[in-house]
Amino acid sequence: MDSNPDQNPIRGHARWSAEPGWLNTASHGLPPDVAYEAMTLAQESWRxxxxxxxxxxxxxxxxxxxxxxxxxxxxxxxxxxxxxxxxxxxxxxxxxxxxxxxxxxxxxxxxxxxxxxxxxxxxxxxxxxxxxxxxxxxxxxxxxxxxxxxxxxxxxxxxxxxxxxxxxxxxxxxxxxxxxxxxxxxxxxxxxxxxxxxxxxxxxxxxxxxxxxxxxxxxxxxxxxxxxxxxxxxxxxxxxxxxxxxxxxxxxxxxxxxxxxxxxxxxxxxxxRIGVEHIRAHDVGLANRFLTGLGLPSGDSAIVAIEQSDAQARLSAAGIRFSARAGRTRLAFHVYNTEAEVDDAIRALTA
Missing domain, CATH: 3.40.640.10 (Type I PLP-dependent aspartate aminotransferase-like (Major domain))
Incomplete structure (x- = not known):
């Protein structure tokens, strides 16, 4: 993901190997490397x-x-x-x-x-x-x-x-x-x-x-x-x-x-270890950066749903992963996400 630690200081507490563009934690989260490695070792012991x-x-x-x-x-x-x-x-x-x-x-x-x-x-x-x-x-x-x-x-x-x-x-x-x-x-x-x-x-x-x-x-x-x-x-x-x-x-x-x-x-x-209060500040901050970039009012949630008829086609073309729920496009922002990913999503929807 983004190599600049200033983009996401929370990631100093753990590492993730996710490719950029996963704005879909409301569907499922991505494992920190330490969790993936522990599970892999356990499966090897089973094998x-x-x-x-x-x-x-x-x-x-x-x-x-x-x-x-x-x-x-x-x-x-x-x-x-x-x-x-x-x-x-x-x-x-x-x-x-x-x-x-x-x-x-x-x-x-x-x-x-x-x-x-x-x-x-x-x-x-x-x-x-x-x-x-x-x-x-x-x-x-x-x-x-x-x-x-x-x-x-x-x-x-x-x-x-x-x-x-x-x-x-x-x-x-x-x-x-x-x-x-x-x-x-x-x-x-x-x-x-x-x-x-x-x-x-x-x-x-x-x-x-x-x-x-x-x-x-x-x-x-x-x-x-x-x-x-x-x-x-x-x-x-x-x-x-x-x-x-x-x-x-x-x-x-x-x-x-x-x-x-x-x-x-x-x-x-x-x-x-990171602390849920720190995670909230990071996640909601990214969500509000996204909403503001679209000219929408900021909110208090890490999950946002937008009504833009071509949003799903535009996001998919830009490699952004999201979900569609209740007739809207849903995006979710979490600890492994960066401002750069948010800006990519904004550009995809406003270009």
């Missing part, structure tokens, strides 16, 4: 028959603890799985018959289908615009579920107002942080549940997902996907009864994709 299961487990626990530090929660409140929908499922199944959950209407389906499928057993699911979430929470509401940052266009939800409204009526707060965690600082202890697919802004391999569970919710929720890896860590996990689940959020773990955890641990540590 040669030198696999050490304890090392895989240790990598997973490193990742769990680091994720907890990034979101302000102790490791015993962190669960791990492969996808956000798998993490959400037992909590959706735990909604009472006759319960009412409020969800944004243009919500990514991994944080929508787990709730909608519960309608078959009598749970009411109400979908409203993000801007109407607060006023839609009332005494009938059991829970509110929303993405902290909307996938389609990068809109940051008014989470303080949503949380206040939910608490006023005793409703649970379930948050998907997939498009936020890694560039937007969060304190997950404000919520009952917070889940993240880490392969985007946290730059892990796909197949690593983490979540925070409030201890009270942990005790009140049945671990529907109970498995050997969710067992108590001080007992034999392999054979026979009785049921012996971990005491904390780990009871909601699913058996990990080992190589993903090997790559996840160093990737998460890179984010921690």
């Amino acid at each position: 040669l028959g030198r696999t050490d299961m304890d090392e895989f487990h240790a990598a997973g626990e490193r990742a769990r603890a680091t994720f907890g530090r990034l979101v302000g929660a102790p490791a015993e409140t962190i669960m791990a799985s492969g996808t956000t929908s798998a993490l959400l499922a037992p909590f959706a199944a735990g909604l009472p018959v006759g319960g009412r959950v409020v969800v944004p209407e243009v919500e990514f389906t991994s944080n929508l289908f787990p709730w909608l499928v519960q309608q078959a057993r009598g749970v009411e699911v109400v979908t409203v615009p993000v801007s109407k979430l607060v006023e839609s929470i009332d005494e009938r509401t059991t829970a509110v579920a929303f993405s902290l940052v909307q996938s389609a266009d990068g809109t940051i939800a008014p989470e303080a107002d949503i949380v206040a409204a939910a608490r006023a009526y005793g409703a649970r707060v379930y948050v998907d942080g997939t498009q936020a965690c890694g560039w937007l600082p969060v304190d997950v202890t404000r919520y009952d549940l917070f889940v993240v697919s880490a392969y985007k802004w946290l730059m892990t391999p796909r197949g690593a997902a983490y979540g925070y569970v409030d201890p009270d919710l942990t005790e009140r929720t049945l671990a529907h996907a109970a498995n050997w890896y969710a067992g108590a860590p001080d007992g034999d996990p392999y054979y026979g009864p009785p049921l012996r689940l971990a005491a904390g959020a780990r009871r909601f773990d699913t058996s990990p994709a080992w190589f993903c955890q090997v790559g996840a641990a160093p990737a998460l540590e890179v984010v921690e």
